[in-house]
Amino acid sequence: MSEKEISKPFSRRNFIRNTAVVAGGISIIPRHVLGGPGFLAPSDKLIVAGIGVGGKGESDIANFAKSGKAEIAFLCDVDDRRAANSVKRFPKAKYYKDWREMLEKESKHFDAVSVSTPDHTHAVATMAAMELGKHVYVQKPLTHDIYEARQLTEAANKYKVVTQMGNQGSSGDGVRQLREWYDADVIGKVHTVWVWTDRPVWPQGIPWPTTKSQVPKELDWDLWLGTAPYKDFVDGLVPFNWRGWWDYGTGALGDMGCHLVEPPYRVLDLKYPKDVQCSVGSVYTGEFTRGYFPDSCPPSSHVTMTFPKTGKTDGDVILHWMDGGIQPTRPEELGPNETFGDGGNGALFIGTKGKMMCSTYGANPRLLPISRTDQVKVAQTLERVPGGAGGHYAQWVEAAIAGYGNMEVSSPFDIAGPLTEALLIANLAIRGTDIRHERKNGKGFDYPGRNIEMLWDADNMRVTNLEEANAFVKREYRAPWKQK
Structure with a gap:
């Protein structure tokens, strides 16, 4: 590995070391590599894992399933309360609280990942998924930081995965x-x-x-904070008002x-x-x-x-x-x-x-x-996207099934990253x-x-x-x- 590769903050080596989840030396081979070009799941559907499955994440994975060409097989959320509707809607999907554990244990069993977490977690989860060869759909904005956006844009081409940001109007x-x-x-x-x-x-x-509050028992506060500095839990921050804090x-x-x-x-x-x-x-x-x-x-x-x-x-x-x-x-x-x-x-x-x-x-x-x-x-x-803005989800599903470079999407990271x-x-x-x-x-x-x-x-x-x-x-x- 070159010195330049070693210094990259989101390299696979750093991902393994920093998250302390994936066992050293284990190389997980994506299903599409195992099956060759055009490989599909046995059901001929895109097998999707959701990271952040409450609120907007819930509607995202529901729309993937609505396309008729995706199966929601894994769910992950740090807050059991937010995940409850998705768990009920997709009872066969296996549920995790830590997305790092889900990637380690299940990456051979899905093709694509949907990331719909607070902004500060977008980049680290998305990069980890792409490093495993997974197609990714990420809610807007693509990242929290300028540097992260540039890194994801470059990584999408490096790992040759189908990417889409969740700005549906780009398909309208x-x-x-x-x-x-x-x-x-x-x-x-x-x-x-x-x-x-x-x-x-x-x-x-x-x-x-200034008032510290009790962390709800359903919420893993440390996992929610993720990459952000540690602060005590306060009422009113989740699930919505975090948007106003840098x-x-x-x-x-x-x-x-x-x-x-x-x-x-x-x-x-x-x-x-x-x-x-x-x-x-x-x-x-x-x-x-x-x-x-x-x-x-x-x-x-x-x-x-x-x-x-x-x-x-x-x-x-x-x-x-x-x-x-x-x-x-x-x-x-x-x-x-x-x-x-x-x-x-x-x-x-x-x-x-x-x-x-x-x-x-x-x-x-x-x-x-x-x-x-x-x-x-x-x-x-x-050319119009079938279904217009509502077809944004199905477009990504079909492009992921077709494979990298075989179908155009409206908001790939090449466009979403610079935006x-x-x-x-x-x-x-x-x-x-x-x-x-x-x-x-x-x-x-x-x-x-x-x-x-x-x-x-x-x-x-x-x-x-x-x-x-x-x-x-x-x-x-x-x-x-x-x-x-």
């Missing part, structure tokens, strides 16, 4: 209609995009609770960005921004309005990213992200009572010849003024606003990350003009998960 008809309008030059060349959401709908901009979630950008930024990302062939700046909402603390809660995402934000010119633009593209209920000014072509996006969420494309917009998931695409939507006719050039990175770079700017230095005179603090434009070096994954912000590019895992 809406984004394809937007692409066809744009490719037909209906609105000219886009130079500015506005994207907004009414999220968060969970607490943000608050201090960490140790576990990625805020409104992570929750909705993959659904809302994906349309402009695909229409314009965007990749990585070259600079990013932001402002965040204030929190009244009784002393000053800005607040200082570095553990928590802010209640609202406005982030501006500059994307370099692509083959589909005449120059740079400025993309604005707004959350917390903040919205851009309504376009003049939109009637006073006509809905902007879907009301709480949407994306607006501004081109040299016109404008177009859509709702969440790229749904309900419209030209502006809206009367143009039915008047303008362009040829359909892009996730772009959103996490926006979060980098948001987190940078909480970097603070105590003044030499001891009177107050300075905040070097506020009111600046962060310059991003995509090749090296680093901010070039605020070194302290780079601490958020790649976090340190706690032992035994600690990266080497």
Whole structure:
């Protein structure tokens, strides 16, 4: 093994050492390798193991099964309460609490893995599955950190597995209609995009609770924390409100960005921004309005990213992200009572010849003024996914059965990875606003990350003009998960 391979944080050697689960020297051979190209389970179905099977994970595996081409054979969740519905729905599936144990004991008995855990566990579970040759479906955002996203993107090609991120709108008809309008030059060349959401709908901009609570007997709190720093259990964090804490979630950008930024990302062939700046909402603390809660995402934000010119633009593209209920000014072509996006969420494309917009998931695409939507006719050039956004699950199942490289999917890691990175770079700017230095005179603090434009070096994954912000590019895992 080369020195470069040895240093990789998610290498198989490090996975075995750090999790202390897989016996040293044992090599588990994936079923598709044993059976050769095109090998299927005896039932001719994709055999799936679910990691995180409550909430969204429950609906994910149910949709795989609904395709008629997948069998849910293994279930894993750190919280028996959350897993209860899936255990009842799939009584023949074997249940585990620790996904590492499931991979060690059962990897020869399934073909693919669905990962629907809190954001901070996505990368480590997904990488472990891919290293075993398993196809993977991972909920959005793909990862918690920028570094993790780059690692998974590279690993998908290395291990030659079929990958899909759970942003269903990428399989919808809406984004394809937007692409066809744009490719037909209906609105000219886009130079500015506005994207907004009414999220968060969970607490943000608050201090960490000071009261320790009793851990529910059904929950393995240490396993839930996984790679994150150890903290005592507090009420209200699980199963939903973890999204507002940086140790576990990625805020409104992570929750909705993959659904809302994906349309402009695909229409314009965007990749990585070259600079990013932001402002965040204030929190009244009784002393000053800005607040200082570095553990928590802010209640609202406005982030501006500059994307370099692509083959589909005449120059740079400025993309604005707004959350917390903040919205851009309504376009003049939109009637006073006509809905902007879907009301709480949407994306607006501004081109040299016109404008177009859509709702969440790229749904309900419209030209502006809206009367143009039915008047303008362009040829359909892009194949639709059967079932549209709802067909996102079956598409991955069928592609995994077909084998790597034999069928296209809507959100493979080659696309989902850079999209996730772009959103996490926006979060980098948001987190940078909480970097603070105590003044030499001891009177107050300075905040070097506020009111600046962060310059991003995509090749090296680093901010070039605020070194302290780079601490958020790649976090340190706690032992035994600690990266080497």
